Amino acid sequence: MMFRYTLIILLISLSPNLIGQNCNQFHKNKECKVQNSKGFKNFGQSRSAVVEAGKTYSYQVVLFGGYDYKIGVCTEIGYTPIHIKITNTADKSVLYDNLDDDYTETVGFANYNTKNVIFEITLLASDMEFRDVGDNRVCLGVAIYWRRIPKLGVKDDEE
Amino acid sequence: MKKKLFYETLFCLILFSMFMSTHSGCKCNRDEKKIVQEQIQTEKADSSPFSSMVFLLPAPSEVMLIVKNYNIKYNANLVAPLGLEKKLVVSNHQALIMGIYLTDFSYNLLFKNYNSGFNSLNSIKTLSKNMGLSVILDEPFLKRVESNINNIDSIDTIFNEFLLNSFSSIESSGNYDILSLIAMGSGIESIYIGYNSLNFNASDSLLVSNMLDQKIIFENYYKNFVNYNYNKPEMDLLINDLNNIYMLYEQSVTFKPFNKHGNTTKVKEIPILNKKHLKQLGDSIEIVRNNIIDLNY
Numbered sequence: 001m002m003f004r005y006t007l008i009i010l011l012i013s014l015s016p017n018l019i020g021q022n023c024n025q026f027h028k029n030k031e032c033k034v035q036n037s038k039g040f041k042n043f044g045q046s047r048s049a050v051v052e053a054g055k056t057y058s059y060q061v062v063l064f065g066g067y068d069y070k071i072g073v074c075t076e077i078g079y080t081p082i083h084i085k086i087t088n089t090a091d092k093s094v095l096y097d098n099l100d101d102d103y104t105e106t107v108g109f110a111n112y113n114t115k116n117v118i119f120e121i122t123l124l125a126s127d128m129e130f131r132d133v134g135d136n137r138v139c140l141g142v143a144i145y146w147r148r149i150p151k152l153g154v155k156d157d158e159e
Numbered sequence: 160m161k162k163k164l165f166y167e168t169l170f171c172l173i174l175f176s177m178f179m180s181t182h183s184g185c186k187c188n189r190d191e192k193k194i195v196q197e198q199i200q201t202e203k204a205d206s207s208p209f210s211s212m213v214f215l216l217p218a219p220s221e222v223m224l225i226v227k228n229y230n231i232k233y234n235a236n237l238v239a240p241l242g243l244e245k246k247l248v249v250s251n252h253q254a255l256i257m258g259i260y261l262t263d264f265s266y267n268l269l270f271k272n273y274n275s276g277f278n279s280l281n282s283i284k285t286l287s288k289n290m291g292l293s294v295i296l297d298e299p300f301l302k303r304v305e306s307n308i309n310n311i312d313s314i315d316t317i318f319n320e321f322l323l324n325s326f327s328s329i330e331s332s333g334n335y336d337i338l339s340l341i342a343m344g345s346g347i348e349s350i351y352i353g354y355n356s357l358n359f360n361a362s363d364s365l366l367v368s369n370m371l372d373q374k375i376i377f378e379n380y381y382k383n384f385v386n387y388n389y390n391k392p393e394m395d396l397l398i399n400d401l402n403n404i405y406m407l408y409e410q411s412v413t414f415k416p417f418n419k420h421g422n423t424t425k426v427k428e429i430p431i432l433n434k435k436h437l438k439q440l441g442d443s444i445e446i447v448r449n450n451i452i453d454l455n456y
Contacts, residue, residue, distance in 0.1 A: 024327050044218030044319060048327070059213045062379050064225050065372070114225070114372040116379065118212070 023048045027141030032074035034106045040070055040145035053079055053125035053136040058118050060089065061144070065114040072106045072143040079125040079138050080105075089116040110149055207389045214383035216342050218319050219258075220265040222349040222376055229369055231356035233270035238263045239348065239452055241278055244285045247454070251393070254337050255451045257286045258344020261322070266352055268315070273308045280304060290337075292325060339387040343401070344451060346380030350404075351448045354441050367412050367430045370437070374408035381405050397456040400447045407440035 026032075026048035034040075045061050063069060073082050081103035086096040095117060098104050103124075123138065130136045239259045247253045260283050267276035284301065300321060307313040329338045353373050357366065381401050388394040414428040450456055 022331070024331055025324075041316075042319065042323075044221050044323065045215035046323070047215055049213075057213070058211060059215050060379060060382070061215045062217055062376055064217075064221070066228070114375050116375050 023050050023139035023141075026139040027072075027074070027143040029074055029141055032072040032141040032143040034070040034072040034108070034143070034145060037070055037145050040068070040147045043069070043144035043146045046142060046144045048139060048141045050137055051121075051123060051140045053123040053128065053130070053138060056083075056120050056122040057140070058120050059142065060116055060118050063111045063115055063117055064146075065112050066149055067146045068108065068110050068149055070106065070108040070145045071119075072141075072145075073121060074105060074141045074143070075123050076138045078128055079123045081124050081126065083120075083122040083124055085120040087118050087120070089118055112149075207386045209382045209386050212382070212386075214379045214386065216346075216379055216383060217376065218265075218322050219262040219345045219349065220269070220315055220319060222345075223262065223265040223269050223352070225372060225376070226349065226353040226356065227269050229356075229365070231353075231358075233266075233272065234356065235272075235275070237352050237355055238266065238275065238279075241282045243452065244282050244289065247286070247289070249454075250290065250337065251340055251456065252454050253286055253290050254340035255344035255347075255456065257283065257290070258341040258346070259348040259448075259451065260286065261341070262345045262348035262352070264318070268318075277305070277308060287325075292329070336387045336391075339384045343380055343384040343397075346377060346384075347444070347448050347451060350377055351444050354444050363432045366437070367432050370408065370412050370432070371430065374412070377405065377408060394456070397447075397450075400443070400450070404440065404443045404447065407436055407443055410436040411440050 027046050047059070049057070051057055071084075073084055075082060082098075082105055083103065084096070084098045084105070084107070085094060086107075087094050096107055096109070098107065101107075119142065121140065121142070123140065125136070125138075128136075239256075241260075243256050244253070244260075247256060260279050264276050264279040264283065267273070267279060280301065300317075303317055304314060307317060326338060329335075329341075350373050353369070357369060359366070381404070384401065385398060388398065411433055412430050413433060415431050417427045417429045
């Protein structure tokens with residue numbers, strides 16, 4: 001009797017159909033964490049979302065001038081690689097495309113002038129086969145960290 | 160007994176087959192309510208002028224930090240009067256004023272006016288309760304804030320965490336339009352403080368830099384707001400006024416081609432400040448901010 005009830009409870013708890021998926025705070029996952037983030041703080045524009053694999057999602061982000069940024073993008077197991085492209089909204093120039101970088105999921109850069117950029121993100125999920133409606137919907141996390149660019153150059157000695 | 164065993168086994172098999180169907184290649188099914196909410200969201204967004212884009216918004220404390228980086232001085236007269244929350248009934252008004260108070264809280268903390276900051280928080284708490292968001296701004300959170308009120312770094316972290324959690328909660332309940340109103344209130348208060356803290360005797364290059372920063376920040380708040388409110392007649396007046404601000408930001412700093420030494424291959428653009436439009440911009444920001452406080456939208 002105990003075994004039967006245990007089996008029922010186990011099947012219920014393992015079935016996402018019955019529980020539903022929640023991507024809230026997904027970007028706080030350890031997979032979204034970036035290396036060497038000492039001195040960096042969480043940026044308010046970090047986000048999590050439910051997305052469909054194969055579709056491109058565009059996010060416009062304000063990057064403040066005078067700050068270093070590190071960005072980590074993550075998704076659930078099996079849905080990589082993730083294509084990330086960052087373009088400047090002002091002149092449409094491509095600032096970064098991880099297509100040329102082996103689809104790496106983290107990127108860091110210094111930004112000297114405040115600008116709006118667009119993150120275009122696509123879950124390529126190249127090893128997946130989707131057989132049912134909803135199979136291709138998955139969590140996406142975009143974790144952004146920032147810190148003030150340190151003052152550079154030699155300081156004068158104070159007497 | 161055998162019949163009971165048969166039905167129990169059948170029940171287990173049904174559950175098992177449901178489990179297997181969700182793992183046929185991948186998982187990721189969501190409950191129906193979320194799917195419907197997102198479909199509605201997509202349909203609305205498809206008709207807005209900026210529908211293909213999701214605009215991410217900086218936290219009020221981050222915007223205030225950027226404003227402060229221009230070495231501005233604190234001005235208590237720029238902070239909105241507290242107590243407005245007591246007379247607010249309409250949810251749109253509540254959300255806009257909430258946004259204003261959130262920015263004022265950040266502004267006060269940045270300049271170490273902890274008592275004023277804490278007073279703002281009490282108003283935010285009342286508004287949250289009236290808007291049904293009190294589960295987010297609960298007593299344990301307030302106690303954490305109170306015990307860290309003198310430590311700007313800790314309170315900044317706590318407050319940003321609170322903002323992200325509360326915005327996520329509002330988002331996940333599908334109330335994107337309320338969130339856009341809170342964000343717009345915050346955005347307006349940010350540019351109001353930013354503009355009125357400007358030193359107009361400073362060099363044109365500094366003013367240009369400041370204006371360009373404000374314009375870029377405002378653009379995201381503005382387009383995000385339009386995305387979620389473009390089809391609401393009651394928001395037409397506010398959208399029109401915000402559009403006016405957006406156009407004046409565009410006109411305050413224009414770009415002129417600069418071709419050094421007649422070089423035909425390299426043409427640089429230099430920003431030019433238009434002081435007439437800059438003055439009009441300040442007036443427009445003041446009008447919108449006062450209209451929000453006077454509950455005219």
